[in-house]
């Protein structure tokens with residue numbers, strides 16, 4: 003065991019002992035979570051395992067400091083250490099992504115998107131209105147002018163990728179606040195190729211005239227051409243906002259370069275830090291110089307006080323992502339996704355778009371006669387953690403769905419390689435073949451109930467266990 007792992011083991015053992023004395027249920031849940039993380043084949047495309055240095059950085063007194071505002075310009079006294087933490091995180095983010103400006107405060111991906119939206123509204127709607135009225139800040143406006151400005155926020159339009167082809171709720175859909183803020187129109191994919199239809203997007207954008215075009219996804223297994231997105235945005239005078247929450251690790255790891263790298267093309271880029279980027283749970287916004295002053299107003303415009311301990315962990319994770327080993331990791335994530343997709347295709351599984359060229363694979367389980375929910379549950383019974391997801395024009399709707407989304411970032415962090423992922427493809431196919439839907443009481447085909455052939459769950463769990471034992475999570479951490 004390395005000295006580091008051994009030291010960390012004793013720190014966590016003692017810390018959990020102290021926590022146990024205060025609230026034993028929390029200590030127990032924390033231990034149980036480690037066991038669960040170690041013991042399941044985690045294929046959830048949005049999850050990962052942060053390094054021990056990243057995890058440990060979060061457990062400190064940096065959490066205790068209020069630091070609303072920006073670096074060097076806080077609403078509280080004594081923020082010099084949080085200033086250091088935030089500056090270092092932003093510096094790493096700028097260098098890593100080649101961005102003109104970075105904002106490390108957002109608490110999550112959704113918060114990062116909200117900062118992006120409101121900074122775009124501030125820059126493109128509020129500032130021109132203030133200039134026209136000769137006012138310096140919103141506080142200088144009369145009640146009537148302010149009312150007019152408030153209403154003009156709600157008149158703005160946004161275009162985002164349709165949910166059923168892999169878009170995200172925060173891209174202007176009604177259940178999310180973005181859909182309550184904006185008029186929204188979605189863009190989709192070509193029904194035959196299942197790839198983004200850029201020509202149709204351009205034609206629709208010309209008609210709809212959005213203020214913002216959002217590019218990015220959470221369940222689209224292909225790369226996006228951001229040069230084309232920029233052209234479309236320019237053609238209609240829209241701001242290009244890219245939400246790279248899912249694939250930031252592939253950008254950081256230089257797998258997505260040239261026209262596949264959003265940073266040189268977008269006005270504003272938002273991301274999570276905990277998905278393929280493998281950092282702490284949190285968000286990040288990148289922007290051009292032009293948008294930087296508005297993004298900098300994120301707290302207190304949209305966000306509550308920054309989480310100093312999490313920004314510190316972002317800085318550590320971003321420093322890790324600047325190491326050459328992270329590029330090796332990111333390339334392996336993409337290579338493993340290809341192997342996984344090919345393994346599934348070879349065994350007769352239908353994949354949306356026919357494959358992948360990023361970190362995720364979307365199975366269409368309709369050919370097994372299953373709903374996404376049945377497939378997800380049968381796989382979980384067998385020790386394989388996935389999540390159900392819509393497929394384009396999903397016949398089963400957004401709740402039951404017909405798809406299962408899987409991704410390679412987490413298992414690649416454990417060291418899974420090509421042979422392991424081919425075995426994973428084999429296990430998934432065996433479980434799907436052994437699962438049959440169970441009819442409802444009325445005799446109609448059920449969407450939720452299913453039965454799994456005898457012995458399959460146990461056999462699969464044992465096989466998954468062998469793979470997991472070969473690639474231990476946090477080797478040397480004895481808890």
Ligand SMILES: *Cc1c(COP(=O)(O)O)cnc(C)c1O
Nearest residue numbers: 110111112170219220247248274
């Ligand atoms: C995950 C995700 C988010 C939200 O991230 P949270 O940290 O859960 O708030 C936003 N956008 C996209 C595209 C995502 O995949």
